[in-house]
Amino acid sequence: MPWPPPLSTPKKAWPAFLNVVQRITTESDMKFLTVDNAAEIIGKPYHGKMLIDGVFCEAASGSKRERRSPAHDVLVGVYPEAAQGDAERAVEAARAAFDAGTWSNLSGRERADFLLKVADGIAARVEEMSLIESLETGKPLTQARGEVSGCIDLWRYAASLARTLHGESYNTLGDAHLGVVLRQPVGVVSMITPWNFPIWILSQKLPFALAAGCTAVIKPSELTTGTTVILGEILVEAGLPKGVVNIVTGPGSVVGRPLVADPKVDMVSFTGSTKVGRMIASEAGAALKKVSLELGGKNPQIIFPDCDWEAAVDAVVFGVYFNAGECCNSGSRILVHKDIAARFTEAVIERARQVPVGDPLHPEVKVGSIISETQLGDIQAAIDSAFSAGATIALGGGRHETDRGLYLQPTIVTDVTPEMAIARDEVFGPVLAVLTFDTVDEAIDLANNTCYGLSAAVWSKDIDTCLKAARRIDAGTVWVNTFLDGFPELPFGGFRDSGLGRELGLHAVEDYTEQKTIQLHIGERQNWWLPK
Numbered sequence: 001m002p003w004p005p006p007l008s009t010p011k012k013a014w015p016a017f018l019n020v021v022q023r024i025t026t027e028s029d030m031k032f033l034t035v036d037n038a039a040e041i042i043g044k045p046y047h048g049k050m051l052i053d054g055v056f057c058e059a060a061s062g063s064k065r066e067r068r069s070p071a072h073d074v075l076v077g078v079y080p081e082a083a084q085g086d087a088e089r090a091v092e093a094a095r096a097a098f099d100a101g102t103w104s105n106l107s108g109r110e111r112a113d114f115l116l117k118v119a120d121g122i123a124a125r126v127e128e129m130s131l132i133e134s135l136e137t138g139k140p141l142t143q144a145r146g147e148v149s150g151c152i153d154l155w156r157y158a159a160s161l162a163r164t165l166h167g168e169s170y171n172t173l174g175d176a177h178l179g180v181v182l183r184q185p186v187g188v189v190s191m192i193t194p195w196n197f198p199i200w201i202l203s204q205k206l207p208f209a210l211a212a213g214c215t216a217v218i219k220p221s222e223l224t225t226g227t228t229v230i231l232g233e234i235l236v237e238a239g240l241p242k243g244v245v246n247i248v249t250g251p252g253s254v255v256g257r258p259l260v261a262d263p264k265v266d267m268v269s270f271t272g273s274t275k276v277g278r279m280i281a282s283e284a285g286a287a288l289k290k291v292s293l294e295l296g297g298k299n300p301q302i303i304f305p306d307c308d309w310e311a312a313v314d315a316v317v318f319g320v321y322f323n324a325g326e327c328c329n330s331g332s333r334i335l336v337h338k339d340i341a342a343r344f345t346e347a348v349i350e351r352a353r354q355v356p357v358g359d360p361l362h363p364e365v366k367v368g369s370i371i372s373e374t375q376l377g378d379i380q381a382a383i384d385s386a387f388s389a390g391a392t393i394a395l396g397g398g399r400h401e402t403d404r405g406l407y408l409q410p411t412i413v414t415d416v417t418p419e420m421a422i423a424r425d426e427v428f429g430p431v432l433a434v435l436t437f438d439t440v441d442e443a444i445d446l447a448n449n450t451c452y453g454l455s456a457a458v459w460s461k462d463i464d465t466c467l468k469a470a471r472r473i474d475a476g477t478v479w480v481n482t483f484l485d486g487f488p489e490l491p492f493g494g495f496r497d498s499g500l501g502r503e504l505g506l507h508a509v510e511d512y513t514e515q516k517t518i519q520l521h522i523g524e525r526q527n528w529w530l531p532k
């Protein structure tokens with residue numbers, strides 16, 4: 001089809017279940033921004049290849065998968081569609097490279113030098129990578145630029161840790177003993193990543209595993225393969241020895257499974273849904289493999305009456321609509337004190353109504369398109385179910401009426417009660433649930449009333465209130481008077497169904513190591529028994 005498609009392209013019919021929500025909530029005055037020269041910016045589709053044993057290659061079968069931009073419905077990427085045999089070859093290559101010691105025997109300085117070269121390689125391709133990331137995910141190009149640029153710092157931080165990774169020694173065991181605890185790379189690590197922050201999430205894993213001396217097999221999401229494949233090109237240009245990093249592209253059920261099940265894999269690092277994470281954990285657990293999981297969340301922001309009003313309103317809108325809410329850390333529910341609930345919610349609705357939604361290529365757009373028809377349907381089903389359960393759709397609730405692209409209106413659901421699914425389940429879309437509370441205890445109970453425990457925020461000018469709440473909320477990260485800030489120095493991960501283990505932080509490299517105790521004896525050893 002020529003681009004742009006003719007304006008006469010028929011609009012897709014609304015799913016029947018949405019009609020009722022639509023009638024009540026369609027917001028005609030919401031901003032929707034379009035771009036006249038999108039076709040020019042998009043250019044030609046990117047053709048990527050897999051990387052197996054140092055060679056860029058197609059799938060053995062020759063099969064390919066196409067990715068169309070969810071915002072424009074234009075072909076933007078073509079990738080090999082791997083099968084189980086391709087995945088097995090990739091694991092074999094990673095195993096052979098690890099066992100040969102081509103990477104694990106390098107010094108920390110040599111590994112750090114390589115990671116720094118990769119950081120420079122990413123810096124040289126920020127524009128190209130950001131465009132592909134934006135086109136494949138539907139996220140704003142300006143945001144994609146921030147993420148790709150941010151990855152440079154993750155690789156540099158990992159380089160610093162490559163040189164400081166160390167074990168322990170015990171000179172306190174008595175005259176005859178010295179204990180040395182080594183950190184050794186765990187071996188071959190499979191990395192399976194999702195579609196919402198493709199290059200960012202990979203950069204939370206790969207440089208740290210490489211810093212530890214591991215080799216890797218990577219499987220990006222089949223929806224957002226481009227930037228991972230480009231990273232493969234950067235790795236090779238930086239001098240990556242063959243087999244140290246392998247990239248296989250294709251669907252999770254076909255390509256992902258062998259990366260978990262193959263006995264040649266020592267550890268699985270997975271980011272994605274709790275459902276798939278649970279399956280992976282049980283398979284890895286049966287084989288007694290190390291596993292690290294970064295999964296879903298239903299993250300509350302607790303708003304006390306003495307909050308900085310302007311900052312809190314902005315953070316609530318940012319928290320839930322950043323990346324169109326397709327974010328494990330999405331601030332998808334607010335718990336507001338009853339004294340300010342009506343006024344605060346009104347202020348949030350007013351701000352959310354004005355958030356610029358539209359073509360991700362528009363420089364002012366803050367909310368781009370949803371990743372796929374399936375995801376859009378799931379989000380709409382969650383909104384519909386909240387409505388059926390008695391909640392009010394106070395803003396949005398439906399699809400933007402556009403000629404092309406998968407866009408949802410920023411949505412706010414009020415009159416939510418704790419037992420409703422919208423109060424507890426992850427929606428993974430631009431949907432905010434509003435709940436209210438009277439006392440701090442009630443706020444904490446509500447915050448913890450979910451199977452997840454990824455992140456939370458507390459808004460109050462009283463530091464005692466903030467710290468008391470922060471201590472009692474079950475979450476891997478609690479922000480105080482801010483939201484979604486992050487630094488490579490600070491560990492990231494979740495309690496309960498939000499995951500296992502932590503990424504980033506001072507110990508990020510250690511997660512990819514095994515400990516080995518070496519016990520040395522000094523001088524004459526006392527016999528256990530001597531024959532008479």
Ligand code: NAD
Pocket residue numbers: 192193194195196197201219220221222250251252253255256257260271272273274276277279280294295296297327328426428454494498499
């Ligand atoms: P998903 O679980 O469907 O897929 C994630 C990855 O797993 C993809 O590469 C997919 O191909 C692969 N996969 C699917 N089935 C598999 C199987 N049987 N074996 C091996 N691999 C398989 O998740 P998604 O839809 O891509 O991403 C959305 C989810 O990810 C959300 O639930 C979100 O909360 C979560 N997420 C969590 C974090 C975090 O850091 N906590 C970050 C981003 C996304």
